[in-house]
Amino acid sequence: MENENIILFSSDDWGWKTSKYQLAIRFSRQNKVLFISSIGFRTPTVSRQDLSRIFNKLKSFFKGIRRIDENLYVLTPLVIPLRKNRIIKWLNLLFLRTQVRWARSRLGMKKPYIFVFAQNWYELVKKMPRKRLINYCVDEHSGFKVADPESFKELNQRMCQQSDIVLCSSNLLTENYKKFNPNTYHISHGVNYTLFSKAVFGTDLETAPEVAGLKAPVLGFWGHISYEWVDADLLKYLAENRPNWTIVLIGRNSMAADEFASHGNILLIGEKNFEELPSFCKKIDVH
Structure with missing residues (x-):
C-alpha cells in the first residue's frame, strides 16, 4: 500500500510494542496513519494500576492529535468508563464519533482503509466511510475474564460479517471465523x-x-x-x-x-x- 490513508482502531494504548504498534510504524513509511488508542474492555477499579492508566489517558486526550512521525499520528479518545448503562453507551458512541470525525477532518482522511483490533469498536466503524474494513483478530476476547463472553461473541460475529477481510493470527481463530466471513485468512505474527x-x-x-x-x-x-x-x-x-x-x-x-x-x-x-x-x-x- 502506498499513498493511502489508514486508521487503526487498537485494542492497546499507543507505546505498547504489539502487532498494532508494529503495523502502524511500517504502514506510515508510505502512507498516512492514524492510530486510535484502546477504549478498554471493562469498567476500571480503584486499583493503583487502573487509576494510573486513567490519568495517563486523560493526559494523552488533552494533547489532541499527537504527531509521532512525518506520517504517523495518535489519538487517545475519551469515553465514560461505565459500560453497562445504556445512556452512557449512547453518549460514548456520540463522543467517539465526534472525536474521530474531528481527527479525520484535521488529517484529511475521507475514505481510509480501516483496521480494527477489537469488537468494541463495531458500533463506531460499521457505517464509517472507507475503502476497506479489515478485522484483524489477534485474541479471542470473549475468553477474557473481564469481558462479557456472549456480548463479545455477538459483536465479533457482526464485525466479521461487516468486514471486507478478516485476518487472524492463529489457525484456530481462522477456522472459527471463516463461518462468519469466507474472506478470512491466517497471517502469523512476524518478528523484527x-x-x-x-x-x-x-x-x-x-x-x-x-x-x-x-x-x-x-x-x-x-x-x-x-x-x-x-x-x-x-x-x-x-x-x-x-x-x-x-x-x-x-x-x-x-x-x-x-x-x-x-x-x-x-x-x-x-x-x-x-x-x-x-x-x-x-x-x-x-x-
Whole structure:
C-alpha cells in the first residue's frame, strides 16, 4: 500500500510494542496513519494500576492529535468508563464519533482503509466511510475474564460479517471465523529480524546483567504478564517439577505481587525497552 490513508482502531494504548504498534510504524513509511488508542474492555477499579492508566489517558486526550512521525499520528479518545448503562453507551458512541470525525477532518482522511483490533469498536466503524474494513483478530476476547463472553461473541460475529477481510493470527481463530466471513485468512505474527537477529549474530551485544549469571536451561517470556495471557498454574507446575529450569518473565506484571513468591526459579524482571530484549534473548534457551 502506498499513498493511502489508514486508521487503526487498537485494542492497546499507543507505546505498547504489539502487532498494532508494529503495523502502524511500517504502514506510515508510505502512507498516512492514524492510530486510535484502546477504549478498554471493562469498567476500571480503584486499583493503583487502573487509576494510573486513567490519568495517563486523560493526559494523552488533552494533547489532541499527537504527531509521532512525518506520517504517523495518535489519538487517545475519551469515553465514560461505565459500560453497562445504556445512556452512557449512547453518549460514548456520540463522543467517539465526534472525536474521530474531528481527527479525520484535521488529517484529511475521507475514505481510509480501516483496521480494527477489537469488537468494541463495531458500533463506531460499521457505517464509517472507507475503502476497506479489515478485522484483524489477534485474541479471542470473549475468553477474557473481564469481558462479557456472549456480548463479545455477538459483536465479533457482526464485525466479521461487516468486514471486507478478516485476518487472524492463529489457525484456530481462522477456522472459527471463516463461518462468519469466507474472506478470512491466517497471517502469523512476524518478528523484527533486524533487531532480534543481534542475539545470534551480534558479536558486540552483551548479555543483560539480570540474566547473565543464570544456568541453562533458561525459559523466557516477554509481554503482558496477566492472567489473561499467562498460565500461572502451568508455570508453577514447571518450576516445581523442573527445579533446574529458570523461567524468566519480562514485562508489565498485572498478576498478584506474590503469585510466584514461593518459586525461586521464576524470575520477574519487570518492563524493559523493546530495543533491550535481544540482550535477554541471547541468554534464553527457549522462548
